[in-house]
Amino acid sequence: MPTAPLLIALATALTLPIAPPLLADPAGVAAEVRTWRQAHEQDILDGFAQLLSLPNVASDLPDMRRNAAHISGLLQERGFTVSLLEAEGAPPAVFAERRTPGADRTLMIYAHYDGQPVNPDDWASDPWTPVLRDAPVELGGRLLPMAAPFDPGSRIFARSAGDDKAPIVALAAALDALGAAGIELSVNLKLFLDGEEESGSPHLQQVLSAHRDKLAADLWLFCDGPVHQSRRWQLVYGVRGATGFDLTVYGPNRPLHSGHYGNWAPNPIARLLELIGSMRAPDGRILVDGYAAEVEPPSLAELAAIEAAPPMDAALQAEFGIGQPETDERVELAILRPAMNLRGIRSGGVGAEATNSIQTAATASIGLRLVPDQTPAYLREVIERHVAGQGYFVVHDEPTADQRAAHDRIARLDWREAGYPAYRAPMDLPIAQEVAAILDGLRDEPLIQLPSMGGSLPIYLVEQETGAPVVILPVANHDNNQHGRNENLRLQNLWDAIEIYAAVLTHL
């Protein structure tokens, strides 16, 4: 007859088989991980704050090495083999790998550990001294102690809180939770943590190309960017490409008295406005001949996916104080078109700095967002042809006195960024559909799937250099002040990220 302890052991053993069926379900894993997280929120946030305390502007190489070392340590503690992928004069990419016995597929997670440069004077608190607030600074958020219990609506403020250190910490927590619960991963896991994404990843191609074998994977999951503005999770199949230029036109060779010469001397501001107006209609349509030649129209599947997503325009208009958008398309459709963004314009002074002068030059900074299959080289060609067609002699450096004497109208185009094309995975990509199915089971609301983010990432390089497909799985709140002052991450987004990663890592 079994003794009582034996009975207990037996009963315990008997309950074990119940667990696997629960855990086999992504929602079951998520629930398990949630329980663990709820007991460890203080530890997770302390670790996050520690990582956020390390300044991480890509141009500061010693700072970046401190970040890379800290992250390497985190990953090694969790069973990863870590190596630093180096390019001359650049912060290293942190590469990490953890094999799963019996797994036959490999998932690569991409994130980046560098952050945008900061102007600390603009911030409500030091960008690298993380603090907790109960709301965004703009809405009067008040400081909270960084101590449990935590309101999931509160936010941690620091550079890179949302863009893009959160995935690193969420992934570490997911692995800890899974380990504590004795749940195995279903895939081999690799990480590629870029150290110079915010400066345009100038060495990414070189690094990808030099380590093709190491970086082989069945899917790259780009963990960057914001979730849907409805705060629902989304899987995104592409990004827009990006390039940009400064456009300068010229007036007299020295500032002229606007009284003595106003109405006679050509005004470079007026010329710049006219030239920009010939390129871009007030509603954003691009008027450059041939500009759309390379544009691939959205597929029916892409349009259907957008149709299925909740419309956010009215809420965004209210949030941003926008009376009327530039277009009557919903935002998800508008960003499937190429964009010509006027991002800055400068000539002379305004307000107390105005002088009664006709300026010598006027400059606009114009950012281009590309859609498939546009290439920066082609856009550069058609734009320069357009500018020349408006009667301008096109130069790429400061015009010489001889050039100015020889040409009435001179336009300088300064292509400051080499730029890169868009990327779009097909929405029926099987492995992406598997990820979608896993995520779709985690919450009551259906997963949002969208063809493209409006923003840009050099994803095309991954496909080009490694051949692997890429989808984007963002975790940050959309109102995280990405790139701006008072960047933040909403805690619920961090908690969600842990569950999302755990579900994908155990069910792909």
Next chain:
Amino acid sequence: MPTAPLLIALATALTLPIAPPLLADPAGVAAEVRTWRQAHEQDILDGFAQLLSLPNVASDLPDMRRNAAHISGLLQERGFTVSLLEAEGAPPAVFAERRTPGADRTLMIYAHYDGQPVNPDDWASDPWTPVLRDAPVELGGRLLPMAAPFDPGSRIFARSAGDDKAPIVALAAALDALGAAGIELSVNLKLFLDGEEESGSPHLQQVLSAHRDKLAADLWLFCDGPVHQSRRWQLVYGVRGATGFDLTVYGPNRPLHSGHYGNWAPNPIARLLELIGSMRAPDGRILVDGYAAEVEPPSLAELAAIEAAPPMDAALQAEFGIGQPETDERVELAILRPAMNLRGIRSGGVGAEATNSIQTAATASIGLRLVPDQTPAYLREVIERHVAGQGYFVVHDEPTADQRAAHDRIARLDWREAGYPAYRAPMDLPIAQEVAAILDGLRDEPLIQLPSMGGSLPIYLVEQETGAPVVILPVANHDNNQHGRNENLRLQNLWDAIEIYAAVLTHL
């Protein structure tokens, strides 16, 4: 029998009657004065340099009092009764008067002793340490010792060298030369030396109004501005008026990521360009409905005067590196039209300061030049009506959140300058014709007479407050870098000014 000494005395006495007929001719006076000047160039320039060494930005009241005291001393030494005309918180106007026995007319000479603010870093040498150079700084001018003999093509560099301390020194030299030659003036002489012209003479009306009797004169001669670009002397019958405003339009209430929202969020730069384009054609024509309603077309006499002046357009185009002016009218005609000058534009950054953002606002600074009989109040009215007609809600302060929520398009118009109308004396004004006849006899080339300078001076106030007619008799070289860095006066212009003043003071 007369002794030899007596004979010599007699011969000397006999030659005396020959002198008056020569001196009765303005050219004779000029020749006499020239001889005196050639012997005293070092003294004249030393005195000029001393005056130019006194910093004279109107907002620095102690500096301005030092200038006023120095100038008062100069004038008292030359027989003037001097008083300071005060307005609360302003530099004083220096008023000086010197009666001529038997004269029945009074000439008022206007100049100003304040100068534009400086940015010393922009200058090749300290703005208040006068130096001599053999050419403009832009043309590689080299330093010369400030010691006779002086090349008349060389230039003295200092703030206010050209605008507008030169008339004070030239007038003092003319009086010294006339005194040395024993030549009497033909008029009573008054001087009005403004101390805040460069800051818009905000107290001029108050001072004129408070001292009407003291300031009574048969003619005000405004000694300010440049001579004709041909370097020939000119008498000018008017000035344009001036006013101006900052025009700001708005985008989202915080900078938005140009990727996520580009093509959807309204771009304030694009809106500003469109709004400006609705107001001003690229060739400078003003498109605002009703704008020209107050414009008095130029008279036949004015057009004929311009026709008689040497055309300068080709030379100015070469000098300023201008391929094609904004208009096919010659510059003297173009400035008879009202002008809408785009003097500055600002939104976001360009070059390395560009961010991939849709900006929250864009501002242009727009200067207006008025012609008879336009008034600032009317232009403000038609411009605001035009902006409203383009669908904008017009405000004059930063719009509130409520206003932004209620209106899609908001334009802020900030009329920073109250402004003032143009002034134009009739070209057949008898006393001005007398001045012209005197000047016309001084050189082989005929005097240039023009209906208006393009620049602005608050001359209308003089006519309004004192009833006296005004004409403008400039002495500075047109390429004196007025208001800019490396301001200068060409010595020949100073020498000419002495002769011009002497001729007018003895023959009006």
